[in-house]
Amino acid sequence: MKILTPLTFLATTVFAKNILMSNDDGWASTNIRAFYYKLKEAGHNVYITSPVSQRSGYGGKFDIPESNVLEIDGEFSYPPAGSPAWGHEEFDDHIWYFNGTPASCIAFAFDYLLPKYFDNVTIDLVVAGINEANNYGSYFTLSGTMGATYNAVYRGYPAISFSASNWNNSFYKDNLDLNDPLLESTIVATKAVELVNQVFESQGENPRALGLGVGLNVNFPAVGYDDETCMDPKWTFTRITGEAAAGADLQYDEKTNTFGWGDDQTWAPLTACYNGDCTLPSETYIIKYGKCQATISTFSIDFDANAALTSQVKDILNPLF
Ligand SMILES: *[C@@H]1O[C@H](CO)[C@@H](O)[C@H](O)[C@H]1NC(C)=O
Numbered sequence: 001m002k003i004l005t006p007l008t009f010l011a012t013t014v015f016a017k018n019i020l021m022s023n024d025d026g027w028a029s030t031n032i033r034a035f036y037y038k039l040k041e042a043g044h045n046v047y048i049t050s051p052v053s054q055r056s057g058y059g060g061k062f063d064i065p066e067s068n069v070l071e072i073d074g075e076f077s078y079p080p081a082g083s084p085a086w087g088h089e090e091f092d093d094h095i096w097y098f099n100g101t102p103a104s105c106i107a108f109a110f111d112y113l114l115p116k117y118f119d120n121v122t123i124d125l126v127v128a129g130i131n132e133a134n135n136y137g138s139y140f141t142l143s144g145t146m147g148a149t150y151n152a153v154y155r156g157y158p159a160i161s162f163s164a165s166n167w168n169n170s171f172y173k174d175n176l177d178l179n180d181p182l183l184e185s186t187i188v189a190t191k192a193v194e195l196v197n198q199v200f201e202s203q204g205e206n207p208r209a210l211g212l213g214v215g216l217n218v219n220f221p222a223v224g225y226d227d228e229t230c231m232d233p234k235w236t237f238t239r240i241t242g243e244a245a246a247g248a249d250l251q252y253d254e255k256t257n258t259f260g261w262g263d264d265q266t267w268a269p270l271t272a273c274y275n276g277d278c279t280l281p282s283e284t285y286i287i288k289y290g291k292c293q294a295t296i297s298t299f300s301i302d303f304d305a306n307a308a309l310t311s312q313v314k315d316i317l318n319p320l321f
């Protein structure tokens with residue numbers, strides 16, 4: 001029975017990886033902190049570089065601080081105006097904020113923080129989130145969580161974006177409770193670690209955890225206090241567009257002569273399938289109509305249309321050449 005000791009030791013060391021984490025809800029949000037601690041609990045070495053304030057909907061926007069001092073309070077006044085424009089938790093020098101966007105937070109990590117303070121440690125995987133609210137379908141381009149993810153993929157890192165269903169903007173000092181089994185942040189962080197560990201386990205001796213230019217988009221359904229029948233969502237393979245995939249729209253109000261958000265619209269191009277596995281259900285459909293299912297979609301940053309579509313366009317433009 002003594003043999004169990006070295007085996008357990010081996011299992012924990014094999015999967016001790018270096019992970020960079022960002023989000024768009026800000027470094028002080030409950031979900032990112034829960035994810036951080038759950039990955040550390042699993043033995044990983046984790047670094048957070050996240051915006052100092054809520055940067056949801058910033059997509060891939062690449063803001064850089066205009067000064068080295070914060071002019072306005074960070075989210076939840078944490079930290080307050082007048083603090084440095086980047087810095088870390090006093091109690092943990094792996095948890096950093098940066099007065100930028102999710103996309104520039106990834107660059108901040110690779111171009112400044114890791115080389116300057118962490119011996120240019122090799123990052124095995126970049127994760128973003130866990131976002132407050134789902135990011136599916138056309139939100140690929142709108143979401144700051146996705147912005148961080150595809151910026152990491154551009155730079156050659158495997159990256160995974162995670163989004164939960166509850167959009168409450170929550171401060172970790174009010175809400176983090178890693179021992180509450182019904183808390184959404186705790187449940188989704190635990191599930192996210194399960195996926196991350198599977199990616200590393202399958203990686204084995206391969207130098208990369210996912211193919212070059214490939215990333216994943218993961219969404220969780222309502223869980224725990226929001227749906228007590230769903231404590232352990234079932235993984236489901238999906239595609240990003242397809243049935244029910246929708247995009248943001250606006251609504252004009254005659255009376256007030258103002259615009260507001262309209263309902264998301266399912267436009268035909270969002271349901272067409274040109275790339276990927278067309279037999280898979282869309283992540284939007286599964287999150288909206290599925291039963292306690294978590295979705296995993298694969299994307300690549302090869303933005304080109306496929307060969308058949310490219311050839312159609314070549315025919316259209318042929319006289320120009
Ligand atoms: C850090 O490591 C990366 C990847 O090995 C390399 O491309 C980069 O030049 C290094 N940066 C510094 C400042 O050493």
Ligand SMILES: *[C@@H]1O[C@H](CO)[C@@H](O)[C@H](O)[C@H]1NC(C)=O
Pocket residue numbers: 168169170171172174175
């Ligand atoms: C939402 O977040 C606020 C601020 O952190 C917190 O006080 C509140 O309890 C949260 N509500 C839920 C339903 O999680």
